[in-house]
Amino acid sequence: MARKVVKKTAQPVKKSVIKKVKTSLKKVASKSTKKKIVLEPIMMQPPRGMRDILPGEQEYWNRIRMVLDKEYPKYGFGRIDIPAVEYSNLFVRSIGEGTDVIDKEMYSFLTKGKDKVALRPEMTAGIARAYIQHGMNVLSKPVKLFSTGPVYRYDRPQEGRYREHFQANFDILGEEDAVLDAQIIQLAHRIMGNLGIKDIQFQINSIGCPCCRKEYIEMLISYFDSKKKKLCKTCKARLKTNPLRILDCKEDKCVQVSATAPQTVDHLCDPCRDHFKDLLEYLDELELPYAINPQLVRGLDYYTRTVFEIWSVGEEGKKRSLGGGGRYDKLIENLGGEPTPAIGFALGLDRLAMEMKRIKAKSYESPKPRIFIAQLGSLAKKKSLRLFANLEKEGILIAESFGRGSLKSQLRSANRLGVEMTIIIGQKEALDETVIIKNMVTGTQETIPQEKVLNAVKKTLKTKPMIIRKKK
Ligand code: HAM
Numbered sequence: 001m002a003r004k005v006v007k008k009t010a011q012p013v014k015k016s017v018i019k020k021v022k023t024s025l026k027k028v029a030s031k032s033t034k035k036k037i038v039l040e041p042i043m044m045q046p047p048r049g050m051r052d053i054l055p056g057e058q059e060y061w062n063r064i065r066m067v068l069d070k071e072y073p074k075y076g077f078g079r080i081d082i083p084a085v086e087y088s089n090l091f092v093r094s095i096g097e098g099t100d101v102i103d104k105e106m107y108s109f110l111t112k113g114k115d116k117v118a119l120r121p122e123m124t125a126g127i128a129r130a131y132i133q134h135g136m137n138v139l140s141k142p143v144k145l146f147s148t149g150p151v152y153r154y155d156r157p158q159e160g161r162y163r164e165h166f167q168a169n170f171d172i173l174g175e176e177d178a179v180l181d182a183q184i185i186q187l188a189h190r191i192m193g194n195l196g197i198k199d200i201q202f203q204i205n206s207i208g209c210p211c212c213r214k215e216y217i218e219m220l221i222s223y224f225d226s227k228k229k230k231l232c233k234t235c236k237a238r239l240k241t242n243p244l245r246i247l248d249c250k251e252d253k254c255v256q257v258s259a260t261a262p263q264t265v266d267h268l269c270d271p272c273r274d275h276f277k278d279l280l281e282y283l284d285e286l287e288l289p290y291a292i293n294p295q296l297v298r299g300l301d302y303y304t305r306t307v308f309e310i311w312s313v314g315e316e317g318k319k320r321s322l323g324g325g326g327r328y329d330k331l332i333e334n335l336g337g338e339p340t341p342a343i344g345f346a347l348g349l350d351r352l353a354m355e356m357k358r359i360k361a362k363s364y365e366s367p368k369p370r371i372f373i374a375q376l377g378s379l380a381k382k383k384s385l386r387l388f389a390n391l392e393k394e395g396i397l398i399a400e401s402f403g404r405g406s407l408k409s410q411l412r413s414a415n416r417l418g419v420e421m422t423i424i425i426g427q428k429e430a431l432d433e434t435v436i437i438k439n440m441v442t443g444t445q446e447t448i449p450q451e452k453v454l455n456a457v458k459k460t461l462k463t464k465p466m467i468i469r470k471k472k
Contacts, residue, residue, distance in 0.1 A: 049155070049163025059363035060353040066364055067194045068148065068168050075187050077146035077170060082126040084150060088118040094125035094331060096301025098241035105153040119152035123169045124302065124328065124344060131173055132337035141174030148349075160320060160351050171344030176329065178275050181306045181343055182282030188310055188323060188345055189288055195352060196361030200322065202290040203309045204283075205264060206276040207244070207297055210304070210330065212269035217243055219262050227257045244297045263294035275305055302328040306343065312355050322355060323347035369399035370465060371457055372414035372422040372440075376407050379430040387423065387435075387453065396457060414440060421460045423453060 046052065053061060072079065088108045095101050101121045108118040120126055127145055130136075136143050148168040155161055170187060172180050185202055192200050208216060220243050228236060232251040239246065247258050268276060283290050290308075298307045307326035311319045325345025332340035356363070371391070375384040381402065391398050401413045407424070414422045424436040429447070437456055438445040448456060 047163070049157035049161075051162065051164075057353075059365070060356045060361070061349070062364035062366065063356070063362065064168075064195060064349055064352055067191060068146075071187070071191055071194065072146040072170070075144065075170075075183075077144040080127065080130060080145045080147050081149070082120075082123065082130055082147060084120055084152075085117050086120060086126050086129065088116045090129055090335070091118055091121060091125050093335060094128065094300075094302050095122070096242075098238075099245070099299055099301055100155075101153065101299060105155050107152050107154055121153050122151055122300065123147050123149070123167060123346065124171065124300070124331070127169065127171055127344075128328075128331050128335055128337070128342075131332060131340070132335060136173070137338055137340060142180065143173045145169075145171045145173070147171075160348075160354055162350060165351075166349040167346040168349060169344060169346045170325075171342060173332070173340055173342040175343075176275075176341035178278035178306070179282055181279045181327065182286060182288075184325070184343055184345060185283065185288060185290075185308060186286055188325075188347070191347065192310065192322070195356060197312065197322070197352070197355055197359065199313045199359075200289065201311050201313050202283075202288060203293040203296050203311055204279070204290050205293050205296040205307050206268060206272060206279075206305050207264045207303060207307055207326075208268045208272045208305065212267060212272055213264075213304075216262065216264060216267040219267065220244065220246075223261050224257065230254075230257050242301075245299065247295050247297050248299075258295055264297070265292065265294055272305055279306055298324060298326060302331040302334075304329045308345070310345075310347075314358070320351060320355070321348070322351050367397055368465075369397040369417060370420045370461060371396065371398050372410075372417065372419040373398055373400045373425070374407060374410035374414065374422055375402070375425045376405075377427040377430065380425040380427060383430045383450075384423075384425050387425070387450070391454065391457060394454065396461065411438075420465070421457065423457075 088106070091106060092102055097103065106118050106121050108116065111117055127147060131143065131145075146169065148166070150164050150166050152164055154163055157163060170184060172184060189200070189202075192198075207213065221239060224231065224235075224239055224243060224246055228239065230253050231239070231246065232249065232254050235246045235249050235251070235254050238249075246254060247261065249255070249258070265273075265276065280290075280292075293309075296307055296309060298309075303326040305327040307324075309324040310322045312322055313319065323345055325343070327341065327343045329341040330339075332338070332342065355361075373384045373388055375381045384400070385402070388398055388400060399414070399417050399419060401410045404410050404413070407426070411422065420440055422438040422440055424438055424445075426436070429435055433450045434447050435450055435453055436445050436447050437453075
């Protein structure tokens with residue numbers, strides 16, 4: 001039955017109707033919220049210390065990811081992904097109260113379910129938790145774990161220091177031998193080399209075990225106590241909470257006092273001294289660039305014996321820590337697992353990318369397409385979509401500009417990309433099951449049946465890539 005079509009014309013809405021609607025809306029709003037709705041302006045930027053890494057900045061990041069993905073399996077590491085959020089007390093127990101990371105930098109909060117959780121300020125604590133939880137102690141030793149992702153520290157942002165930064169962690173669990181310490185430093189050296197970062201130095205120290213450290217700390221307290229007046233305010237407080245940290249304070253006056261402080265390496269127990277001696281011998285054997293730094297204590301309490309950092313030694317003398325790590329032989333046990341010696345390190349990926357940019361290291365160049373598909377008309381668009389999928393299945397990289405209707409603008413895109421061949425499908429070709437092959441170097445073109453496209457493409461790709469000047 002034919003429907004009667006009523007043509008509606010827009011009628012001006014009566015003022016009384018508008019008033020009615022407005023008052024009823026007001027009633028609904030006040031009933032549902034009982035509050036005035038104030039829309040806060042949206043800040044078009046992420047929180048301070050966090051940032052976007054745009055496609056144009058990814059060249060170094062891509063190279064870093066590629067090198068890491070290639071290296072970790074070679075050294076027998078298995079990848080582990082852990083949550084970015086854990087219960088806060090895991091970090092407090094692992095990293096220790098009195099450290100800057102716990103006292104000042106941790107993003108901790110209560111969930112809606114009243115759980116005390118925190119954004120991970122580092123990954124070692126989570127890895128140790130996962131090792132215990134999943135009973136990895138039954139695996140054959142050593143257990144080698146690789147993990148990567150963002151970590152969060154509420155620190156004062158500055159160049160190379162962010163509140164969200166990215167790390168790659170390498171951890172070896174279950175072996176105490178210093179040869180593992182040397183191997184992990186060798187791995188760090190290899191990765192840096194593969195990234196093109198050659199001017200580095202490993203800063204190394206041994207901070208002993210709880211047994212020898214106890215006596216050393218007492219000695220350190222009495223030394224700093226006698227020079228208390230010369231210490232900065234923070235270090236005066238550290239004297240009570242974490243005296244070891246005074247050693248790596250960057251304030252000039254503290255640096256001066258620390259220079260003559262008792263050194264950890266002079267007060268190691270015999271097993272710790274032997275361990276450190278063995279490590280240095282291995283490093284000499286491997287001819288790795290290292291320096292003993294008695295001031296290096298690191299800011300995380302779980303470390304025992306070996307601690308190290310990877311410093312870039314730039315021309316302008318500015319030293320930056322690109323990565324750091326050490327042994328944490330007691331952490332698993334302190335968290336409730338069985339005694340499990342361990343060593344690991346993390347690379348700061350933001351700093352690696354920055355350093356690579358500074359030294360103009362080789363970046364990752366993504367493969368460039370050499371073929372373009374252009375289409376004209378709706379049937380041709382469908383055909384080209386299928387052709388794109390078929391060629392892509394063959395592992396052929398294709399560029400396209402499907403959203404554009406005009407052939408001229410598509411060919412302009414093809415030129416800009418510097419491709420060598422454009423496959424054109426117009427209305428006629430779509431119906432005939434043919435395509436036009438345009439040689440973008442010579443400008444010649446020919447029509448071929450669709451089933452011959454793959455061969456034509458393969459033939460072009462077999463030739464050496466032609467460098468075509470891109471049109472602006
Ligand atoms: P970390 O030294 O605190 O060690 O951090 C590792 C690296 O992350 C640093 O050397 C630095 O390159 C980078 N980094 C640290 N804080 C920032 C920041 N705010 N902005 C940018 N980059 C930063 C750890 O986190 C230990 N969990 C490493 C480890 C793994 N130890 C044993 N296994």
